[in-house]
Amino acid sequence: MLRPRTSKMPILDLLKKIDIEKPVRIMEVCGTHTMAIARSGLKQLLPSNIGLISGPGCPVCVTHQQDIERALLLAAEPKVTIATFGDMMRVPGSTGSLQDIRARGADVRVVYSPMDAVNLARENPEREVVFLAVGFETTAPTVAAAVLQAAQSDVNNFSILSLHKLIIPAMAALLNDPETEVDGFLCPGHVSTIIGTEPYSFIPEEYGKGCVVSGFEPEDILESILLLAKQIKYKEYKVENQYTRGVRKEGNRTALALMEKFFEPHSVLWRGLGPIERSGLKLRPQFDRFNAEKKFDIHDAKVQASPVGCMCDRILKGKQRPEECPLFGKSCTPASPTGPCMVSSEGACAAEYYNA
Ligand code: SF4
Secondary structure (H helix, E strand, O other), X not given: OOOOOOOOOOHHHHHHHOOOOOOEEEEEOOHHHHHHHHHHOHHHHOOOOEEEEEOOOOHHHHEOHHHHHHHHHHXXXXXXXXXXXXXXXXXXXXXXXXXXXXXXXXXXXXXXXXXXXXXXXXXXXXXXXXXXXOOOOOOHHHHHHHHHHHHHOOOOOEEEEEOOEOHHHHHXXXXXXXXXXXXXXEEOHHHHHHHOOHXXXXXXXXXXXXXXXXXXXXXXXXXHHHHHHHHHHHXXXXXXXXXXXXXXXXXOHHHHHHHHHHXXXXXXXXXXXXXXXXXEEEEOHHHHHHXXXXXXXXXXXXXXXXXXXXXXXXXXXXXXXXXXXXXXXXXXXXXXXXXXXXXXXXXXXXXXXXXX
């Protein structure tokens, strides 16, 4: 029986006791939360007036189609070796995926950390190794550490294509969108270990909405929903931290300083959310020699925002659920994905498919 730390009554009973007048929509913006919610069947357990929706929490899913095309163009360069996390391999582009282009002879490797990519460059000095740097604030410090390592050991055939995204501007964009009706956020535990809880304060202060930084166990998520439900019921909106064992108010200052030293914010395109000001990270000019965009002539092709028939755009904004997509589980499955939300294990469609 799941109980909050402050009460002996099971969380679900407490949730049922909170009589919220209207239906509420709570959005999670973290792929690990999406998976944990689907695996534990939490949506089905909640009172019918509390709905959970997935937002832009999967880094592979929010990578814009234009950036997928740029990665494919780079992979086609004869001297280039692409190093990437596995999830990026199967995202469909206009000429196939990175996996397809590898089958046609391109040198594309799966790595488990950015440091692996630096080692790959060191071991293959005749190649130009480009790491596809995808991820939120959780990943960016490790990529900064890899660039630092490359700089200190003169590995000059290493560079990154920075596709990093920042979650705070995306949450603000969602709140500014009149079509996205969100009553509160489950804030991402991993990202918050880096940025802390302070950056979320604009949510209650400027938008009058609730938010709770949540851990990843079903008990954590249920307790966070209970805290949010209370905020909504009593209209006492604030930033609460349920994940106190992992997240401090000030975040991780060392990681933030490393990120700050190597990266600066810039405006980027998100799949589903479109252009958002200062929502991406690019390398600072003093590190241009590690910036793939400066090293290579990568032109932007005109691309469709999403594959034909795919509703990832709407799913990432919480406007549609995976099972409402006509392709879900039919022509689009994890074995043969049409869009990125079915590719990544953190994607809303894959999470729903595996746990339906
Ligand atoms: Fe796109 Fe497939 Fe999800 Fe439909 S089920 S939105 S096609 S990824």
